[in-house]
Amino acid sequence: MPTLLIVSHQPSENTRALTQAVLRGARSPEIHGVEVRLLQPLDCGAPDVERADGLILGTTENFGYMSGALKDFFDRVYYPLQGRTVALPWSLFIRAGNDGQGARSSIERIVKGLRWKQVQEPLVCRGPWQDGWLADCEELGMTMAAGLEAGVF
DSSP: OOEEEEEEOOOSHHHHHHHHHHHHHHTOTTOOSOEEEEEOGGGOOHHHHHTOSEEEEEEEEETTEEOHHHHHHHHHHHHHHTTTSTTOEEEEEEEESSOSHHHHHHHHHHHHHHTOEEOSOOEEEESSOOTHHHHHHHHHHHHHHHHHHHTOO
């Protein structure tokens, strides 16, 4: 059974809500053949990523960059994973107060070095809170899990 790992920094009620929506989508009743795991970046290591068949990253935009917790995650796993998780399907959601581009580009640069395979356009939830983001995040989680279940990623 494929495993979907969600690594999400959730320092606020809003980012917890977005993460829970991703989780809800990934665990949708229509999807039966995927194990879904949720870890905070500070609790996730290279062995967790190596056991995953797909990965969803979630972060806040902090000072035009990814969260410190997600950066710490990459600092700890980058070299141990290099060459070991090539083509790992991944996607991303960002809660951004500004435009989210700094967080997005920094993550994409790191992931490019790991040679992971981006399977969905990043979801950037920017500006004042919008309830519609919850449905977008649920769809992101469901799409990733369904793709893993169907073997298309």
